[in-house]
Amino acid sequence: MKIKRLIFLSLLLANVIRCAWADVIPYDRRSVSYCFRLANINQYPKYVFIAYYPFPTPNYAIIKSGECVHFYHLSRPVICAIAKNHFREDSLRAYQQARNQSIRDKLQRYFESNPNLIRSDVKISAVSTLSKSNPTKSIEDVLTVKKLSGSTLQIDYDNVVYRYDDGTTEKKPYTEQDMRPSPSLKPKASSSKASVVGEGWLVAGGLSIVGLLSALFMRNRKR
Amino acid sequence: MWIYLVKTWLIEIPILFLFLRHKDRFINILWLGMLISASTWTFLMYYWYSFGGNIFLLEGIVALVESLWVRSLWKTSWLYSLVIGFTCNAVSFGLGWLEWV
Numbered sequence: 138m139k140i141k142r143l144i145f146l147s148l149l150l151a152n153v154i155r156c157a158w159a160d161v162i163p164y165d166r167r168s169v170s171y172c173f174r175l176a177n178i179n180q181y182p183k184y185v186f187i188a189y190y191p192f193p194t195p196n197y198a199i200i201k202s203g204e205c206v207h208f209y210h211l212s213r214p215v216i217c218a219i220a221k222n223h224f225r226e227d228s229l230r231a232y233q234q235a236r237n238q239s240i241r242d243k244l245q246r247y248f249e250s251n252p253n254l255i256r257s258d259v260k261i262s263a264v265s266t267l268s269k270s271n272p273t274k275s276i277e278d279v280l281t282v283k284k285l286s287g288s289t290l291q292i293d294y295d296n297v298v299y300r301y302d303d304g305t306t307e308k309k310p311y312t313e314q315d316m317r318p319s320p321s322l323k324p325k326a327s328s329s330k331a332s333v334v335g336e337g338w339l340v341a342g343g344l345s346i347v348g349l350l351s352a353l354f355m356r357n358r359k360r
Numbered sequence: 361m362w363i364y365l366v367k368t369w370l371i372e373i374p375i376l377f378l379f380l381r382h383k384d385r386f387i388n389i390l391w392l393g394m395l396i397s398a399s400t401w402t403f404l405m406y407y408w409y410s411f412g413g414n415i416f417l418l419e420g421i422v423a424l425v426e427s428l429w430v431r432s433l434w435k436t437s438w439l440y441s442l443v444i445g446f447t448c449n450a451v452s453f454g455l456g457w458l459e460w461v
Contacts, residue, residue, distance in 0.1 A: 342402030345395045352392060353432055 210265035
């Protein structure tokens with residue numbers, strides 16, 4: 138009896154714990170394009186803005202004005218700024234392209250211990266999938282540099298731009314820094330949970346079980 | 361959504377027939393197979409869309425339940441029933457997952 142209870146409890150717990158999906162797109166979900174853009178970096182012409190990706194392999198991208206930065210969805214980019222007179226792109230590119238691991242490690246050290254680099258605390262995480270019924274095609278976060286002086290780089294979320302399957306675009310301002318405003322266009326009603334799965338399914342399933350039990354009864358009677 | 365149940369029938373019933381063709385007539389395998397798939401698939405979809413959860417585990421439970429029906433209806437061994445249940449569900453879930461059907 139104890140073993141049966143243990144099995145039941147394990148099944149219950151296992152069902153509550155979700156799978157680690159990694160790059161697999163889960164059932165009933167679809168991929169969505171995500172990027173972020175720094176809106177006002179042309180106001181800081183003496184600085185270079187860089188997105189540093191510590192995971193999965195240390196890498197970086199120079200952020201250009203007006204350009205939306207795409208990245209691997211499991212990365213957590215750190216936005217940094219460095220004065221142009223301290224920036225040597227050639228050596229950084231050499232670290233990036235090196236096949237030798239010890240040289241590639243220099244890239245990580247550069248971003249983690251370079252005293253000239255100013256790091257921001259802004260947290261950026263990509264949205265990689267949405268439910269299949271969600272009409273959003275792409276999400277673009279727009280950030281602005283609020284303060285850049287000495288060793289302080291303050292970057293805030295300004296707005297988010299949603300692009301939908303029907304070609305329309307919606308821009309929504311951030312009211313709270315760590316909460317992305319929801320899109321106004323809601324998932325299609327025709328494929329929302331309530332309409333897709335009604336109680337009629339349970340009735341059909343129940344009738345099938347009754348049919349199977351009847352067949353089982355008839356077969357056992359014949360034997 | 362009901363089209364997915366029809367697709368499940370189209371995949372699972374031929375597999376059932378392959379395993380059980382020496383044990384029963386085609387017509388019996390057909391209608392009992394339809395009832396077995398309908399009895400599990402409807403509950404699986406209802407639960408998945410209402411509460412979510414781990415789809416692999418839910419599919420595993422469905423395979424176990426279908427194996428139980430196979431064993432009860434055709435008096436097959438436990439091992440043979442489990443092979444049938446898991447083959448049917450692995451193939452139908454796999455093809456659906458890959459979006460081939």
